[in-house]
Amino acid sequence: MEKDSKGPILSWITNQGILAIVVASLTLLLSLLLNELQAKIGWLSLLVSLLLIFTIFIIVMALAFKNVSPVSLQLSDKIIKALAYYIGSDRVGWILTTEELVKFESCLKNSEVWLITSDLYEDCIGGPFQKCVSKNLKKDVKYRYFVPDTPTIRSKSSQIVKANNNHPNLSFIYLEDDFFFLVSKFDFGIINPFKENNRERIGFMGLPVPDDECRYQAKISDELIDIIIGKLLPLIESSR
Helix, strand or coil, rough: CCCCCHHHHHHHHHHHHHHHHHHHHHHHHHHHHHHHHHHHCCCCHHHHHHHHHHHHHHHHHHHHHHHHHHHHHHHHHHHHHHHHHHHHHHCCCCCEEEEHHHHHCCCCCCCCEEEEECCCCCCCCCCCCHHHHHHHHCCEEEEEEECCCHHHHHHHHHHHHHCCCCCCCCCEEEHHHHCCCCCCCEEEEEEEEHHHHHHEEEEEEECCCCCCCEEEEEECCCHHHHHHHHHHHHHHHCCC
């Protein structure tokens, strides 16, 4: 469904119009009130009273923010540090955008990557991982795809193989449809599944969030990685 782009604009115009009417009304009331006070007590007394009220207001606000500001700053600092730890840090956090995961995967060397995907959307020709996979294959990184056995997926996988000149480190294992109970965008990726060369094993799961502009991957636990590998190893053996 196409989103109505005029909604936010009309809402903003309406809010600004209401604000203008309120400000104009308050200005008019204040003008009338000042005229009445000036007629009764004179301009000098009015200015002294207004100055006194303004001074008291400044003192009260200063005392209030003296106690509130340190707490607010400490809370803001903790929130910023937490976001930096989980999302904004240079190391791999618990949730990444596709762009961030591509950058991380581009740094792999002598590793193996398992990808369980129902659509090959991100790895096909023109996908965000296409160039990353091609470069990594040249760095001796092995890619093993687990995909549905459908004509569409076989066509996509053939294009990927052809684009990489039938590289020996690139392989596809075709599985029955009942294995892919997963919805689109709900894929799994495992880097270094057997912890070879003392390298860390990391797994990610695609999140099926309603965002067409950006896709997200969440880091999964080592226990879940073991379960996935346990399910896939017999399928690898049977495919040989």
